[in-house]
Structures are given as structure tokens and as C-alpha cells.
Amino acid sequence: MHEKHEDHHKHTGHVHKHEKHHEHPHKPEEHHHKPSEDHKGHDHAAHIEEFKKRFIVSVILTVPVLLLSEMIQRWFGFSITIPFQKWVLLLLSSVIYFYGGYPFLKGLISEIKNRQPGMMTLIGTAISVAFFYSAFTVFVGFGKEFFWELATLIDVMLLGHYIEAKSVLGASRALEELVKIMPTTAHLIKGEEIVDVKVSDLKKGDVVLVKPGEKIPSDGIVIEGESYVNEALLTGESKPVLKKRGSKVIGGSINQEGVLRVKIEKTGEETYLSQVIKLVKQAQESKSRTQDLANKTAAALFYIAMAVGIITYTVWFFIETPDFALERAVTVLVIACPHALGLAVPLVVAISTSMTAKNGILIRDRRAFEQAKDLNAVIFDKTGTLTEGKFGVTDIVSFIDEDELLQLSMSIERNSEHIIAKAITNYAKEKGIKPLDVKDYKTIPGKGAFGVVDGKQVYVGSPNLLKEFGIEIEDERIKRLQEEGKTVVFVVIDGQLSGAFALSDRIKPESYEAVKQLKEMGVKVFMLTGDAEEVARSVSQELGIDDYFAQVLPHEKAQKVELLKNQGYKVGMVGDGINDAPALVTADVGIAIGAGTDVAIESADVILVKSNPADVPKVIKISRMTFSKMVQNLWWAAGYNIVAIPLAAGVLYNYGIVIQPAVGAILMSISTVIVSLNSQTLKLSKV
Template sequence: MKNEKRPPTDHHVHHSIHENHGHHVHEDQEKRTHKIHAHHGHSHEEHHKIMMKDFKKRFIVSLILTVPILFLAPLIQSFFNFSISFPGDRYVLFVLSSFVYFYGGWPFLKGLVDELKKKLPGMMTLIALAITVAFSYSVAVTFGLTGKTFYWELATLIDIMLLGHYIEMRSVLGASRALEELVKLMPTEAHLVTSEGVRDISVSELKKEDVVLVKPGEKIPSDGVVIEGETSVNEAMLTGESKPVHKKVGDEVIGGSINLEGAIKVKIERTGKDTYLMQVVELVKQAQETRSRTQDLANKAAFWLTLIAIGAGSTTLITWLTLGKPFVFALERMVTVMVITCPHALGLAVPLVVAVSTALSAKKGILIRNREAFERAKDIQVVVFDKTGTLTEGRFEVSNVVPLMDLDEEKILSYAASLESQSSHPIAQGIVEKAREINAKILEVKESKVFPGKGVQGFLEGKEVMVVSPGFLRENGIWVEDERINAILEQGKTVVFLVVDKKVVGAIALADKIRPESQEAVRRLHEMGIKTYMLTGDNAKVAKWVAEELKLDGFFAEVLPHQKSEKIQELQREGYIVAMVGDGINDAPALIQANVGIAIGAGTDVAIESADIVLVRSDPRDVTSAIHLAKVTYRKMVQNLAWATGYNAFAIPLAAGVLYSYGILLSPAIGALLMSLSTVIVAINARLLKA
């Protein structure tokens, strides 16, 4: 992080790969996946799925039974001016309503017991109280007590509560599939080198000290050390390092990374759970299990409404009995208060806004995977961006061509692109793309030869031409001092040199291309008063260059995956509400550690599975859209909750009978209609949400 703008804590940059030596586990990929899910997935994801299915089933059954209850309800019949009656109809109504109460209302009755055990009465307690009072009073009326039944109010309240909780469950179903996606990155087969030759075995059979052959284009099967050959390895998906990493004898390689060039032999050092990738899996699992949950706004409101409902209902009953009114009159007042307080509107206030907000955001290419985190997005103070693939495009483009002798820029690119035209190396592709862009001629190359990690050689137009690394020049004593090249190297750019007949004739600088949209995204965030930081596995020079180009508030460089989540924690300890934006496997622990994890949709499956919000387009400007949507969604939730709870301040005193002396008295039926009107207002207000 840049010193002048960083918060007071001193952030250190670590360089070494985290190692955790332990017991080696040799099991195949499917077993590993199953084991992870058995340990973690069932307790979280499966639990949510089971609950979601349960709410859905109870809702459908209760809704079907509610239809005949509505047709048999006296109030509905008089309101719509029709009549259905037959001997014993009230007992049919009782039986149907009893089933809805016990079957449909079971999650709330069970929830009441759980909340009371924890001494934290909330939404479940309030719903259970409302349906129990309505049911008990209605049963008493059915079997002789004077008054009106509340069966249809009871059934519709249970239906709406079940629907609200089902919507809620769908919105919080989480990110534990990330673990499965991580495990999928490991190859399933390895080429084991034995005294009899090379044979293919399952990766699960690999043991420490085994030697494997890794061919160009293949994934390295497990963590180890190169014992033969040279190559370049793509570790971008694991470490965030955008540049291919040169590997020679003695260098460590990470399981899951891709061998780009030469065939190498690797001695296996770590297998199973001890590998770097599986340690990242463990980090993701730990972060998911320890993620803090903010208490739902509706639950807070429900807690107070529960106290109000119990207090107002009890006070109403006692007051009217004290004033000498009959018990049936006092009981009817109490039931009316309880029914009017019961939270049809409160139960839908948040889920309805979430449903509208989710649909609206989907049209904008913003997918909400975690509702609680989305609500937190309104408070974001710092947005931390991954570099490769998020702020940048994750591909090399030519930024400078420096002639050192007579050749012009076009000729330098023509020679270099001709040599590199057959290579799949990212640097080679960047050079060829630039040559085609300026219509430089691609010449025929003879006797092409690759030096892994150092460059390529060939003959064209009768000359020996090479495109090589700075290290090759130094090794062969032909390094050229040039202020322009030194300045480019200071920016952390990758520089390759064109050598013609043993003379260095030009240099080509390449850099990971900054997305055109990144500048605007940073500017918009600054306008919203939000700080911007960058977190990358790339070297400090590259990070500094990108940060300065984009006018970021600071950056962390050379950070490995387990350190990324630590950097997020540091910012959180300093009091910041932090959002992390990333697209790679290396971002998964940080995405989960952040208060809000945002994945760029073109990224890896594991990044998407670890995120709370997914941006379908690879456009960092959508981060600002997501935060803005979170703010307006929160405002709409507060409006709905204010109405859902606020109307009680008006309705409860009327239901209790404070204006009885003026001849104004709400019947339970009118109380139920008022409650329904509140629900309609909440639903309309949710539909008015605009982003």
C-alpha cells in the first residue's frame, strides 16, 4: 500500500508460499469433494435446501386448503355477496383450519419454542402468538363461545408467512459450492516416472517423493519441485500473478497451475490436504463457517412488535374486565389487538423488496446471491479490487516499442511477431496482436527454436533473429543500458529484446491492459465517498503503475491467497466496511472474508460461488451500480418496515377500544381488513422500487 494514503496499520508484503506440513491424504477427487461436502456442505447448504423445500411444500398444501376456508368464511361471503352453507359447515371449517394451523404453522410454533429457549423473542414468536390466539379463539367460538371466527385470517397469515420465509431462504442459499469448484481444478491423472518408463496413474495415488512428467499444456498434478527441464507456468488462477512464471530445476511448482512450454519432471513434495490448493479450500471453508451474520431488520421490528402485542393484548383484556365489561367482550378486544398486530405486512416487508430488487438487478447484470451481504453493501467504505482480470483485462498488450538501432517500430514488431506467431505464450500473443493492429508484415521463419523461459530463435530474411528476456542478454554479456528501457522496467512492465545477428536492435514492452471502464469506476466510487484499493499477486512495480494510472487510494502487492483474506481483515480491524471485487481462485478467501464479496462474472466458477454479488459483465463500473441499488433497496425496506410497524400505532389503540366512548369500535373482522390493507400497501411500495 502506498505510504502516504494507507491507514495507520503497517501492512507487510509477504513473499514466500505458505506451507503447512501435515499428514498426507491419498484419496481420489470424488472422495475429496464428498468429504468436504460431508463436513461442511451438509451443515450449511443442505440445511438451507431442506428448509427451503419444507417451506415450499407447507405453503403449497396450506394454500390449497385456504381456498375452501375462504369460501366458507362468513366475512368473505358477505363481502362478495354470496352464500355457501350446509349442515356442519363450521366443523368442516374447523377441521381444515386445524390442519393449516398445525401443518402450515408448525415452523412458527417450533420457532417460538426455540426463540423462547434463547430468550430472544422475534418474528417466529410474534407469528406463533398471532396464529395461536386467532385459532384458539376461533375454536372456542366454533364450540359455543359468542363471537366471530378468525379462520380465514389465520390461514392467509400462515400462507403469507410461509411464502415470505421461502423467498428469504432462496435469497440466502449460500456459497459452499465454492469448495467443490476449487477441488475440480486439480487434474485427475498424472504421468508417473518409474524405472520401467512412464505410466498414467490417478492423482490420488501420488505419494511424496514420486516423480511425474508434466507435458506442455497440462496441469501440474500436485505441489512439488522441478528436477528436470525448464518451462513457464501460468499461476494466474492460483496466485493472481498475471505474468507466466519461469521455472527451472530447483523451483517450486503449485498443483493446479498450467505448464505452458517445455516438458518438465517434478518431484512431488505435498499431496492431498497439504497442497497449496487444498489449503485454499480449507481457508474458504473456515471463512464461510465464521462469516458473521447481521441481524435482520424485520426480526428487530418483530421483537418489539412481540412485546407490544403481548403488552397491548394483556392490557386490553385486563382494562375491559376492570371496567366491568363481560369476559367475551374483553376477549374479543384482545383478539382484535393481537390480529391487528400480527405481521402480514412485516413478514413481506423485506422479502418482497428483495424479490423486486433481485429482479431489477438481474436486468442490470447484477446477481444477488446473499441478501444479508447485499443489505450491508449500502454501508461500504472501502472497495478492494483484484488487479488481474478485474481492473485489468488479464492479457498482455504492447505498450512501448523502443528502437535501439536503425530498425523502425514497424520492422521490430514485424520480426518479433514473425518469430512468435506459432506460440501460445501470452507475451507472444500480445506481440502478434500489436503487429496485426498496425499491419506489420508476418514473415516466414526457418529453423525456429524455443528456449523455455528465455525466448525464441529463428532465421528470417537470411538473418538470425531472436526475441529474448533481459536475463538472456545479461547471461550472454550483451545487455544494453538505455534510459528509456530502465524507465519502462521501473514501471514493472515486461520487456523483451529483439536481437538480429547477435546485436540488440530494439525492445518491446508489454503490460497487462487496464480496462477502459476501470478509470470511470474508480471516479464514481470516489464521488460516492468510497475509498479504492487494489490487491494483487503481481509485483510491486506493476501494482504501483496500475494504482497511479487509476488514481487509487492505495494498493497491496505480491500478496498470496491466504494473505489476501488477511489484508481484508486488517482493513476491517481498522473499522472499515469492506467490499472485495475479484475474479480468480486466489480471490475466494478474500471474497468471503469481506463484508461484501463481489465477483466479476467472466471470472472462475469458484470466485462466483464465493461471492455475495455477481456482476455478469466484466465491467467494474457495475460495482457502483450494485452499491447504489443496495442503498435504494435499503431505503425501500425501511419505508416498508416503517409502514408495517407504524400502522399499528394507529390501529392497536382503535382495536383496544380507546374511542369506545365515542361509539367507535373496531370489530375483529375490520381489524383483519386493516391488516390486509397494510399488506397491500407494502406490496405496492415494493413494486415502486427504482434503481
């Protein structure tokens, strides 16, 4: 029954994630342009130049349009007249309209085809109404043309799109810049000689020499040498990491002081950096819920603007002149153009994605990452996540000087290969204790080990050893350690119980901080473990965890996640991504921890490169900050319309307040600048 359950979860889990990650991009409707981001649905790099070129040509042509416009001449008190002035204006404006306005007209057609009117429809409608009405006035010989308003509106729009494309591209390229800093040459060791080759020519199994201060050319394993390596740019690990024989190294990290010989294990697309860039691109391209909101806002604004525009035109047509009525209607359309709306979400997505990646947090599923802001329960797998997954000394009870107890015990235990003996020896080494010589060393099967150290008879062993000596345990501290399910090792010196060591899987120092931060953020913390009740209780009490599930078999982990979800919790599951896969899939947000250089974990939504549980509150914090920035941006982008549209319609005309179409374009551009600056402040946020 259990096996079936596990298979079912693994199977459904896998399908579920594939739906999550691979189906979306292939939905037919997603091949169309998204309503408010037609202009960014293409490749930005190619279009930045295109916008720039169109902008420059339009600005050059706008200068004579402004100089020949009656309104501008009247405002600035000068006069220029040339033959066929109106026709020249029409000709220049036609080039600006068709050439400069092309991206907006194309976007309008695309949005109308998809029945998803948005920003491009608004801009396209505004410039088309202005152009065709102005052309009509030239042909019939009366009426007020809008050539200068049309030209400046298109200029401002092109500039806005250029800034936007550049901003989004700049933020999403932050990670790709890492590729550029990858070394281009490597010192390949061929027998006795060292040859400089291109990094792109390296193959698996090649051995390269990395000198101090050089970058490691590709992912591999150290086969000789010892050095500290700086991985800060790649994994977010601020301290240089010690690398010695057998250590894995990442291409692009900087070797500091020693000489290393590295055997190449991964090249090209397989390398850690390539995988990260792939994930980052995938995350930036995946649609976010907030983007849907931006699209809906753009569509709503289009309908509002069209309705207000028609009403405005009709009302002013009867009160004032047709010219004035049209000017008001065009201004309504111009002001309503939520240009900044196209930027509100993508820019934040780009910045937050590069921010998380620099913190060693990789996002596979954008929507799940956005859900992280709502998490109110986080379940940690115990072994290897909250604990080190290694046996170690956690407590010492000493009836003699503690250093002496450690020295005598270490002297005996260093002769043994047993896991407990190694743990005690390592602990003493960490404390800087040096062993003494041992005479008459022998192991006592099932009980421990014996030796004479410094003239003292020293026994180190299990509770069976105490039975042999007839010693009763009376110390409350030792009794408590045994109740906690820890392995207790006793030290008997010259027939007297002199102390005891408690050993268990050691808690990571960062786990305390992780639990504390999550609780401060109002998130309940749970722990899952296959260990016995006593061990689970002891660890959860020490960390201050809200609740725990003990003796849980791997395939039952997903059931526990389901249990909390059924209680109304939004659940984040943190595990190692191997036997935790079904649970990661079942959770609202699955977080794989300690992926190291293996970032292609299918079952997780978020991948933490380091084995640091304190990165979990970071994920939630960045998700919350990102969402609040997006909402702020949407208000800056579209909120000003609450005031601007009525003003554009002329509700305060009697008080002498009238907004010109060009002023409308400037106002709208200011909101774009505010959105850009507001997005950039995300970089300054403390995580």
C-alpha cells in the same frame, strides 16, 4: 515459516467457510419453524393449493354466516330468521375455525412449543378467543357473538397467506423457469448420421449439432464451427459472445447465426445452470440477519398485543359491557397480527437473489451478501482481475508516422514466436495494419530481430540493441515508461531511433469504471499484486486506486486483508478464487471474479460469473438496495401498529372512533399488499 502460515490460513479458511455454508442448516433449532414464518417454512408449491382450497371453502361458508348475523342484517336493513339460527351459525363457524384456521392453530402450537411466539401465535390467539367466546354465548344464551368477524378474519388471513406464498414462490421460481426453457431434444452426431435424442440421455463426450436459432443442449466445448451465442439469460452478458473451436458453451444459451458442433462436457447436476439454481436455492433458504430482526419484531408485537389486549379487556370490562371489552381485546390482537412481517424479508430475498443471478452475480452466503452494504474498503487482486493477465502494448512513442512504425515493426515481429513479438503483431492487427514483405530476416540473440522492409533496414529489440548503435535515450516519455516498470521495445530504422513500444499486462477497460464507481460510493480501493513496486505504482496511479500492496506472495494476501480489518475497515476481497482463497476467506465479504462456468468456488461468498470488475460496485449497490427495501418493509409491516393498536384498544372511543375486528383484518391486509408492491419495486431499480 511462510509455508506454515499459508497452510494455517488455507486450513482455517476452509473450515471457516464450511462453518459458514454447511453448519447453519444443521443446527437443531433451525429445524423448527422460524417464529414469523411458520407458514412459509414448508414447501410453498404444495401449500399454495392448500391455502387456496381452505380459502374457497371458508368463503363459501362465510356467506351464510354473514347473512344470518344480526349485526350485518341491522347494517344493511334486511332480516332473515331460521330455526336454531345461533346453532347454525356456531356449526358453520366451527368448520371455518377448525378447517380454515387450521394452519394458524398448527403454527400457534409450533411456536409455543419452540417458545418463540410470533405471528401465528397472534392470529391463533385472536381467532380462538373470538370462537370460544362466541360459542360460550350460544350455550349460555346471552352476550354478543363474533361469528362474522371470526369468519372474515380467517378469510382475509388465508387470502394473505395465499398471496404471500404465491409471491415468494413466483420470485424464487424466476430462475427455475430457466430450466423449463432448456431444450428437450438434441441432434446427436453418430458417425455419418444425426439422431434426435432427449437432452437427458446425453452423455459426456457426445458430439451434438446446434443449428442457428437453437439452444445449446448442455455445457460443452466447440469442436467445429463459429457463431455468436446469446448468454444474456444465464450470465447477464448483454452482447452475444463469439464462439469458435475450443470455446466453452453453456447449456440453454442461444446459438445465433452459425452451425456449431459441440462436444458435451457436463450433464445433469454438473451443468452451469443446475449449479446456479442450487446456489440460488441455498441463498434463499439461508437465514438472513434481517429475518432475525423480523422474527424479533413479531415476538415483541405478540407480547405487546397480549399485554395491551389484557389491559384493554380489563379497562372496558368495568367501563362498558363484557361483550364490548372482548371485542376491543380481539381487535387489538387482530390489528397487531403483523401478517406482512412474514412477507417483508423473504419476498425481498427472493427478488434480489433472482436479480443478482440475472446480472451474473451468484450468492453463496446470504449473511455475507447483506454485509456488503457496509463495505468501506475493497481489495482487488491485480493480475486477471483488474488487468487482463495477458501481455500487451500499452503505449507507443513514435518519431515517424505511427502507422508506418507499426507496419514496419509488425512485418519484422510476425516472423517470431516470442511473447513480445506476438503482442506487437496483435496490436497492429487490432489497428487494421497489414504487414509488408520482409527480406533478409534474422534474429539477434539477446537483442531482437532484423529485416529489410520496403528497402529500409529495420531493427526491433531491447535496450541492448541501442547500445550496439551507440544511441542514448533522451526522450522523457520513454524514460518515464521505463521507470513505470514496463517492458520497452525499440525500433531502429536505417540507424535512427524511430520509436518505442511499452508493453505490460493491460488494464481491463472496465477496471476504470469499477474504481470510479466504488470511490463515488465512499469505498476505498486497494490493490494487491506480486509485481514489482514500479508496476504496482503505475497501475494504481492510472486507475486512481487509493493504495496498493506490491510484491505480495500468494500466502501473504490474507495478512494484508487482516491488516486493513485491524485498521477498522469492513473489507471486501476480489480475486480469482484459486491462489486468493485464504484472502477471500479472511475478508468480511469474499468475491470471486471470472468464475465462468465453474461456479462452485468454496472460498467465496459472492461469485461473479464474468471477469468484469465493474460488477463489484453492483454487488454493493444491490446489497444496499435490498437492505433498505427490507427495512422499509418492516416499517410498513409493523410500523402501522404504533397508530393502529391504540385505536383498536379504543382510546378515541369518546370521539366516536372505534375499529371493528374485521376492519382490523382489512387494515392489516392492506399493509401486506403495500409490502408486496414495495418489494416488487426492487425489480425496477437500476443497478
